[in-house]
Amino acid sequence: MSLNEKIGQLYFVHSSGNFEQERQAIKKYQLGGITLFGPDFQKRTHQQFLDQISQYQTVSKTGLLVATDQEGGTVSRLNSNKEISDRAYPSPREVYQHGGLTAVEKEYSDVAAILRKNGINMNFAPVADVAKNKSSFIYDRTVSQDYNETAKYVAASVKAIQNKKVAATLKHFPGYGDASDTHTGFAQINKSFTAYKNEDLLPFQAGIKAGADGIMVSHIVINSFDPKIPASLSPKIHNYLRKQMHYHGLIITDDLQMGAITQFAEKYHTNADVLALKAGNDVILGGNPQTGIPLIEQAVKKKQISKKQIDQSVYRILKLKEKLGILK
Numbered sequence: 001m002s003l004n005e006k007i008g009q010l011y012f013v014h015s016s017g018n019f020e021q022e023r024q025a026i027k028k029y030q031l032g033g034i035t036l037f038g039p040d041f042q043k044r045t046h047q048q049f050l051d052q053i054s055q056y057q058t059v060s061k062t063g064l065l066v067a068t069d070q071e072g073g074t075v076s077r078l079n080s081n082k083e084i085s086d087r088a089y090p091s092p093r094e095v096y097q098h099g100g101l102t103a104v105e106k107e108y109s110d111v112a113a114i115l116r117k118n119g120i121n122m123n124f125a126p127v128a129d130v131a132k133n134k135s136s137f138i139y140d141r142t143v144s145q146d147y148n149e150t151a152k153y154v155a156a157s158v159k160a161i162q163n164k165k166v167a168a169t170l171k172h173f174p175g176y177g178d179a180s181d182t183h184t185g186f187a188q189i190n191k192s193f194t195a196y197k198n199e200d201l202l203p204f205q206a207g208i209k210a211g212a213d214g215i216m217v218s219h220i221v222i223n224s225f226d227p228k229i230p231a232s233l234s235p236k237i238h239n240y241l242r243k244q245m246h247y248h249g250l251i252i253t254d255d256l257q258m259g260a261i262t263q264f265a266e267k268y269h270t271n272a273d274v275l276a277l278k279a280g281n282d283v284i285l286g287g288n289p290q291t292g293i294p295l296i297e298q299a300v301k302k303k304q305i306s307k308k309q310i311d312q313s314v315y316r317i318l319k320l321k322e323k324l325g326i327l328k
């Protein structure tokens with residue numbers, strides 16, 4: 001691969017629901033992945049949906065990671081169109097309350113089978129966060145249990161998803177807690193490092209032990225880790241995940257189009273895609289390859305980002321594609 005093609009592999013673009021536009025982007029930049037949202041499932045028959053995913057794979061030289069957020073409950077893409085899926089997708093809390101970890105394993109296994117049947121090979125789930133306040137932004141998306149029980153839930157979910165040849169993604173490292181919504185702006189957490197280590201990191205450590213293919217990093221500023229930079233752009237956070245938690249899978253940014261990051265990049269007159277790689281992410285989620293690829297290429301030539309790092313990230317991406325059986 002050329003350097004340009006390697007950088008393209010690091011991008012997971014947001015699909016807008018405009019099939020032809022996304023197909024051209026995948027072909028032009030040889031993107032590593034695409035993330036599907038509600039509009040991708042709507043206003044098309046099931047066969048049209050399957051044909052479009054197939055065409056995405058056709059124009060990809062390496063095979064495409066096709067991801068979506070299928071957590072269940074308030075974040076569910078599959079039931080955007082009854083022609084594609086006409087069943088209900090209860091929240092993690094509802095599933096757990098109904099039948100404990102056994103029900104969780106069955107639900108995530110069934111959901112992963114439906115995703116795979118529809119050409120989706122990566123799920124941005126499970127949510128490994130623990131929120132104590134029921135009014136917190138993230139609470140309804142969690143399993144609503146304590147740290148230890150959430151850890152068991154995460155391990156069970158990862159195994160159930162990945163047994164169906166769908167990659168699981170833990171989110172939102174190092175733990176969302178009761179922070180405000182970073183979709184719209186800045187959020188921070190004042191919690192000691194010791195408390196984080198003994199509480200919030202437990203579900204993530206359980207997911208890593210279970211073999212999670214991906215971990216998504218939040219945009220929250222964790223003051224005890226790095227008081228100046230959102231977690232998703234913080235080298236300290238990424239170094240801790242790699243070296244102290246011994247994680248070897250894909251590290252993925254949360255959506256770089258979210259308000260917390262667009263505001264941060266604007267304030268410091270910088271490019272978030274470049275910062276994401278400098279921090280140690282493998283995957284740039286929601287970045288802009290048109291503007292980002294040339295800037296990242298420039299950063300590599302200036303030795304601000306090493307070729308070795310790019311190669312390591314591309315290797316992790318290709319290994320995952322091989323594991324999922326989609327590598328060309």
